[in-house]
Amino acid sequence: MPIIVNLDVMMAKRKMSAGELAERIDITPANLSILKNNKAKAVRFSTLEAICRELDCQPGDVLEYVRDGEEGG
């Protein structure tokens, strides 16, 4: 998947745990884990909005486009 979710970086910057973020944006820790581990197929605008609100960031801070073949390099 060429869209990478950099949620870990922003969570570390804001010193927020996964459990706390999941509670604040009203999703289950299991779903947050899917999102963090780049297993998600799509993100709802409402979820993205909640993430940006709670982490005080822009969508571009948590989402990154990487061309195929560049991942992990």
Add this chain to the structure above:
Amino acid sequence: MELKWDKTRSLTLSRILTAAALAVAAAALFCIPVAAQWYDAVSERAPIYVQLTTCLYLTDLPVLLALWELLKMLSNIAAQKIFVSGNERCLRVISWCCFAVAAVWCVLGFWRKLAFFVAFIAVFAGLIVRVVKNLVAMAVTLREENDYTI
């Protein structure tokens, strides 16, 4: 006492009928030579004992496999696992079993023209199962997309 019909009972009936068909197909393995002998006795045409016995044995194996896969799929449905890749695989195996039966009966058609009709029915059943398999495959993709939309 009023007997109410519902989805669970319908599913149970399907499982019982499939299991019974599986048992009949398994028992048929032991009766094939007798059935072929009987056919030759009642048929007024040239005997085809060897061809018919071979054909029936080669038919019974895919039939057993198809019924087994059907039983597995019904168990999945009973466990609320409906749009899963396991069911797609079951349907794919069943459709190939139908095509295998069609191929066997096509060969028998060289001795008895009526066998082509059986082959046609098997191909038709295989095609229908294949279309259903494609539908389930699409539903599996949609369900996964839905499950992984956060």
